[in-house]
Amino acid sequence: MLSFKKTIIFIIYLYIGVAVAQVKNIGLPKLINYKKTEYGGGSQNWDIGQDKNGNLYFANTSGLLQFNGTSWSKSTIPNATVRSLKISEDGKIYLGGYSEFGYFETNKNGKLVYTSLSKLVGPNSKKIIDFVWKTHIVNGEVFFQTFYRTYIYKDGKISVLEAPNRFQFSFVVNNTLYFQDIEDGLLEYRNGKLVKLPGTEIFNNTEVWGLLPFQKNKLLVVTQDKGLYIYDNGTLKPWLCEADAFVKKNNSLGGRILMDKFIVLNSVLNGIIICDEEGKIIQHINNQKGLQNNTALNSFVDxxxxxxxxxxxxxxxxxxxxxxxxxxSSYGLGAVYASAIYDGNLYVGTNQGVFSHDWKKSFKEESFTFLEGTAGQAWNMQVIDGQLFCSHNRGLFTINSGKAGKFLDDKRGYLSLKPLPGKPGFLIGSNYHGFAIFEKTPSGWQFRNQIEGFNISDSKFCTDGTNVWLRKDVAYRLKLSADLRRFNTVNTYDSLDGKLKGITSVQQINGVVYFQSNNRFFTYNALNDNFIEDKKLSAYFKGLPMIRYCFEDNKGNIGYFYNESSMGMLMRNANGGYKNVLSSFAPLSGNLVYFFESVNTIDTDDIFIGITEGLVHYNPQLQNTHPPKPKAFIRSFTYANDTLVTGNMARVKDIDILYKFNNVKFTFSSPIYDNPENIRFTYKLEGFDEDWSTRTNVPVKEYTNLREGSYRMLVKVVDSYGVMSDPTAISFDVSPPYYRHPVAYLLYVGVIAFGVYFVRRRLQAKIRKSKYYETLEQRRLYLERETKIKQEQYELEKEIERLKNEQLRVKILTKDKELVNNSLQVVKKNKLLNGIIHKLKDIDAEVTDEAAKLRFGKLQKTIVKELTTDKSWNNLEKHIRNVHFDFLKRLKDKYPTITPREMDLSTYLLMNMSTKEIAEIMNISDGGVELARYRLRKKLDLPRKENLTGFLMNI
Known part of the structure; x- marks a missing residue:
């Protein structure tokens, strides 16, 4: 009983192992060829390795190539070419080239830096000759194998292992190192020595290019041209199988174990093959099958x-x-519109016609066979009532015994065919002019009639017996007449309920016609002529992309199509429910034949899907073989004219960036190699972006003019299956500019404080100075006012004095005038008295009376005495000279030749006396005055036009 349980468990595990790790024998895997123009290196690639981050490395003739899934880079060594490489646990990439070996490791910036180990070879050692063909890492030792010796690196030292004769190649199997010697056969390296493997001398005349683990502790020996051998504990025997014949014919260059149970064999002439443990070829990939070159130098399983x-x-x-x-195309197929299994053949309807392939034969080599008479567009292929029908642009025909039969109707092109429910022996087909009826007769299926009353059709029509449904902008309900010759009524519907406008698709699931809009499914209620939602079916599509159309296959699975060319499936499980499978079909997005999608479910392991370039085989049992979650890397971080290759670094420390280098650039990568065109990145710079970016296939993002602060760059990747990775992050700080640095702010505070203090002191000083100057100003103003007052007082005093002088002068002039008048009166009086004297003399002569004469004589004496004693004129002249002393002095100083008489005249003129008055005073005539004036003008040298009196007043 226990043994039986163990057997059952073993079978279950075996089945699971087959399901999750299997090389398919139908079709070819997807190939992606990289040309040397893409990776930027030489043509030959001799060895391949992969590091912990998933980056791939290639030993190329022009150096070491690195591929991160997004971009390629190349690193060179002396003598350029690289023949072999191995990657150690600590991430060092050991490699060998022409007369050179060493290792690459990442520096502090994540860039690969080469260290040559060949320089450690002692000067007394033999010179390194030729190429280092193989590099191995075994038990902490690194082996660099050339044809004549192997250099062993350990603990910083190099030791040399000499070849017994001449090494060919070396191999590591189960952590054991083996060599081939051209005379001693296979050798095992044990404790620093080479031990012969008995019975392997047969390989002395050939080259062993591969040594692989095989079954229970056996070795599979792959020779270049002698075939395959199995070595088992000292026994060597040929492995005669299909793969052995391939190796002998095409010359092998080694191989690799795939998924622990399949064998990859490289060839010189015909690409590679993948065989099982019995040596049966499962896949053959060569130039005709899409491989860009038929010589495979090396193979590697990532x-x-x-x-x-x-x-x-x-x-x-x-x-x-x-x-x-x-x-x-390598199988001879074009765009596939339909496929079907019938009579042991796989039939495929294409845009070129119908092709077939024996379903029981291998698909690895043979192309499909074209069926004669089917050239043209094959729209659909269906097995109905045990007969294969082909809907073709030239009509409808059947296929029997691998040949196309006669057209049942060659007047119209046909799109699809369906049985009529409740009408056994009748089929309805949609053609270019509407619909037609076919009837089964004793001689076979025959065209019966074209249905009248409606001339529009669609390949995705449905029928429930009495009604034919199809959608063209609106949904049509066509009611068939009892004789199936016309549509009695045609009804149209443009909505499924009051709120849900439009009808997206019409399809038949589990025998029921469903109408769909916005992923909600309805059935038709003929009683009320309306639609009722099937909420259970709608619930399965809730949360899915908005579909265009769906269908049910022969296993009860529901396939659906969305966007322009994407699909998913609701896989039916044992309890009648559905499991949504969406991401698995992502690699097909964009490749389906739009509107004429073809999905043919044969069994649980075989589903065929038509694409624009052929046919795809899908095994649902392998749908979970892709990695559960991809990894995203920030490949590089560029700033300050420097680049950190962060994808090569185990951990990136926080980075400080000067403000003047605040433009940064990131590149992203992800070691996703199966569908690189479908991967998308989304990123977010915390501290700058609020939300994650839209998904993009551009693996570069640049930010410019970042402000100072702390930032954290996050990136995620979505693989071709729609699985999103966890975010990868790099943190960095942008230092503020010197004028916004904290020290600068402290300095600013200090400067401001000092400024406030300085300004305060200055203000205080200014206030004191202002008060001082204000005091001085007030004092100055006071002194000015005092001086002004004194000046005004002085001026006033001067004015008073001037007024007094003026008053005095006026008074003097008045006195002078009075004096002159008095003088004139005196002159007049004297003249009068002289006249009286003359008259008395005349009277005295005439009077005879002596007494009278005596009296007149006394009177005359009295008058004469008065005239004689009168000194008023002399006093007058003296007074005038005293009053005008300054004037006369200035006049005399200025004109020394002036006479006293002229000075008197000047004084009289200054006193503004008239000519008559002057004449009387000077006792001369008026003409004498004018003559004196004339002479005075000449003495003063005055022009004729200048006023004499005014001139005298200005002296």
Missing amino acids: KTNNLWLGLDNGICFVNENSPFTYLE
Whole structure:
């Protein structure tokens, strides 16, 4: 009983192992070829390795190539060419080239830096000759193998292992190192010595290019041209199988174990093959099947069980770990619109016609066979009532015994065909002019009639017996007459309920016609002529993308299509429910034949899907073989004219960036190699972006003019299956500019404080100075006012004095005038008295009376005495001279030749006396005055036009 349980468990595990790790024998895996113009290196690629981050490395003739899934880079060594490489646990990449070996490791900036170990070889040692063909790491020792010796590096020292004769190549199997010697056969390296493997001398005349683990502790020996051998504990025997014949015919260059149970064999002439443990070839990939070069120098299995080929010209990725394989142009197929299994053949309807392939034969080599008479567009292929029908643009025909039969109707092109429910022996077909009826007769199926009353059709029509449904902008309900010759009524519907406008698709699921809009499904209620929602079915599509159309396959699975060319499936489970499978079909997005999508479910392991370039085989049992979650890397971080290759670094410390270098650039990568065109990145710079970016296939992002602060760059990747990675982050700080640095702010505070203090002191000083100057100003103003007052007082005093002088002068002038008048009166009086004297003399002569004469004589004496004693004139002249002393002095000083008489005249003129008055005073005539004036003008040298009196007043 226990043994039986163990057997059951073993079978279950075996089945699971087959399901999750299997090389498919139908079709070819997807190939991605990389040309040397893409990776920027030489044509030949001799060895391949992968580091912990998933980056791939290639030993190329022009150096070491690195591929991160997004971009390529190249690092060189002395003598350029690289022949072999191995990556150690600590991330060092050991490699060998022409007369050179050493290792690459990342520096502090994440860039690969080369260290040569060949320089450690002692000067007494033999010179390194030729290429280092193989590099191995075993038990902490690194082996660099050339044809004549192997250099062993450990603990910083080099030791030399000499070849017994001449090494060919070396191999590591189960952590044991083996060599081939051209005379001693296979050798095992044990404790620093070479031990012969008995019975392997047969290989002395050939080259062993591969040594692989095989079954229970056996070795599979792959020779270049002698075939395959199995070595088992000292026994060597040929492995006669299909793969052995391939090796002998095409010359092998070694191989690789794939998924622990499949064998990859490289060839010189015909690409690669993948065989099982019995030597049966499962896949053959060569130039005709899409491989860019038929010489595979090396093969490598990456961490996701996908295959990489180093070719004589280029690199190829083989997507083995995928539920999809492809039968495309290499099998002779074009765009596929339909497929069907019938009579042991797989039939495929294409845009070129119908092709077939024996379902029981291998698909690895044989192309499909074209069926004669089917040239043209094959729209649909259906097995109905045990007969295969082909809907063709030339009509409808059947296929029997691998040949196309006669057209049942060759007057119209047909799109699809369906049985009529409740009408056995009748089929309804949609053609270019509407619909037609076919009837089964004793001689076979025959065209019966074209249905009248409606001339529009669609390949996705449905029928429930009495009604034919199809959608063209609106949904049509066509009611068939009892004799199936016309549509009695035609009804149209443009909505499914009051709120849900438009009808997206009409499809038949589990025998029921469903109408769909916005992922909600309805059935038709003939009683009330309305639609009722099937909420259970709608619930399965809730949360899915908005579909265009869906269908039910023969296993009860519901396939659906969305966007322009994407699909998913609701896989039916045992309890009648559905499991949504969406991401698995992502690699097909964009490749389906739009509107004429074809999905043919044969069994649980075989589903065929038509694409624009051929046919895809899908195994649902392998749908979970892709990695559960991809990894995203910030490949590089560029700033300050420097780049950190962060994708090569285990951990990136926080980075400080000067403000003047606040433009940064990031590149992203992800080691996703199966569908690189479908991967998308989304990123977010915390501290700058509020939300995650939209998904993009551009692996570069640049930020400019970042402000100072702390930032954290996050990036996630979405693979071709729609699985999103966890975010990867790099933190960095942008230092503020010197004028916004904290020290600067402290300085600013200090400066401001000092400024406030300084300004305060200055203000205080200014206030004191202002008060001082204000005091001085007030004092000055006071003194000015005092001086002004004194000046005004002085001026006033002067004015008073002037007024007094003026008053005095006026008074003097008045006195002078009075004096002159008095003088004139005196002159007049004297003249009068002289006249009286003359008259008395005349009277005295005439009077005879002596007494009278005596009296007149006394009177005359009295008058004469008065005239004689009168001194008023002399006093007058003296007074005038005293009053005008200053004037006369200035006049005399200025004109020394002036006479006293002229000075008197000047005084009289200054006194503004008239000519008559002057004449009387000077006792001269008026003419004498004028003559004196004339002479005075000449003495003063005055022009004729200048006023004499005014001139005298200005002296």
